[in-house]
Amino acid sequence: MKQFIKNLLIPFAVVAMLSLGAFTMNASNKADNKIEISEETVTPYGGDLYYLDGAVFKKATQIVKRDCSFEGFGPLYEEDINSETHQIYGWDSSVAEYKPLRLIM
Numbered sequence: 001m002k003q004f005i006k007n008l009l010i011p012f013a014v015v016a017m018l019s020l021g022a023f024t025m026n027a028s029n030k031a032d033n034k035i036e037i038s039e040e041t042v043t044p045y046g047g048d049l050y051y052l053d054g055a056v057f058k059k060a061t062q063i064v065k066r067d068c069s070f071e072g073f074g075p076l077y078e079e080d081i082n083s084e085t086h087q088i089y090g091w092d093s094s095v096a097e098y099k100p101l102r103l104i105m
Contacts, residue, residue, distance in 0.1 A: 045069050051086035051088055057089060063081065069101065070100075070101065074105040077100070
């Protein structure tokens, strides 16, 4: 009887381990896909670039524009202007204000 139970439990344990491994791998793949999809939906910014100088926004003319957006989870877009690091902004006409830009990764 003990041998019968032992023979029954071993295949069950193997199937359970394989099922758990497949579920874990599938969940991992879904998480990776979710990150890729969210980055693809970011709308690149296409206007002039600005930086804040004191309390005034000034148009940045000496920097090279990178792929940036109001959306997404990338780092804030910063550039060196006149030997100082400034956060870069864009004009958002939908809300009529300057908003910080993020790099598209």
